[in-house]
Amino acid sequence: MSVLYLVRHGQASFGTDDYDRLSDLGKEQSRITGRFLAAQGIEPDRIVHGEMLRQRQTAEGLLEGMGLSMDAHVDSGWNEYAAWELTGVLDDVDPRAKHDSKIFQGELERGAARWASGEHDEDYRETYNQFTSRVDRALDDAVAAMGSGQSTIVVSSAGAIAWTASRLIGGDFDQWMAFNRVTINTGITKIITGQSGTSLISFNDHGHHDPKNATYR
Template sequence: MSVLLLVRHGQASFGKRNYDALSDRGHEQARVLGAALAARGVAPTRIVTGGMQRHAETAEGILAGLAGIGSEGPEVVVDDGWDEFNFDHVIGVHKPLYRSKALMFADFARTPAAERRARFQALFEEATARWTGGEADQDYEESFPAFAQRVDDALRRTAADAEGTVLVVSSGGPIALAASNLLAGDASLWAQLNRVAVNTAVTKLVTGRSGITLSSFNEHSHLEHDRSLLTYR
């Protein structure tokens, strides 16, 4: 039996031109998670990351926290199958004006600051509902079924190579999809699970003769000592 710990990346730079870089809070979330794992004696045999900057930076922070277990650190492997879908493209298909980030930022700048995140969340959910609806797959560079297959392939590869505890650093979309498939047998829970995904939350999967089983989803007790570390984007 092996354990896969699927970790959502730390807080990215929402509203900045390079969203993919972690914020200062995101770096801290990653270090806190690594330290929490070390305190529990969790020693991953391998870290698998998606190919995005926010995945790599989260893994670096976790490794810094894990240094407390006194090991040299696990092997780090990159698997692009764990990458997030291109939400800029999905939003741009839904609202062509926003294919220009400059225009999107300018539009959102006219919204009161306290309302911007809620407005973006509403836009995100409208755009992804169209993407997952199945009626316009040809409009996307990666359709939702193609995304689902990519993530499933990545999960199967990771599980097949797993020994001991493997930590996977990915994004909310792939993790929610894996959890939905294991809970419901399909992607029907994806939107609900993706909506509540916490930065650096841990989803635990167990692999064995019976296949892959979901043990827990979105566990984030390592952040509860400091509410400022609890973020969703």
């Protein structure tokens, strides 16, 4: 069997003028996760991340924590959806959403339901169906690139990881949103693949973090 580890990026910079960068805690979360993976005897053959800065910085922290030096592969298929675009087209958005993550989550879920309905596709640069299709392709490519017994670490974001997990258990939009809602920064989702197919083994494992340092944004 081959193993794919999906790692969500570390805590980013919510509430600032540039969300797409890790906070100091996010960088430390990445190093801690790398040390945890190394302690489990995991020696990846490849590491892949999306194009986003927070994803690249997390991959760098993982490698530092694991004590590895290797070139990462960039696959835009693992990019996150445009969350601010989903909320930006809504009427009467709560202005506190820019700085209050709980309020933002509620508005995001309202925007995601509108996005996924398919009734307003002209309002988005990427439709919900286009998003899920590109994540599907990224997963298929990551699996295809592994030889028997190899392992790959993929650094991505909550939406892409949640969709992958939902797809593998035959879930729909509601299942995706339920996973998306609880995905923790640098949580680890484990997938195995072999002759019997590709299967979800565990989702969002975050036992390597002190509970007080568990973050969602």
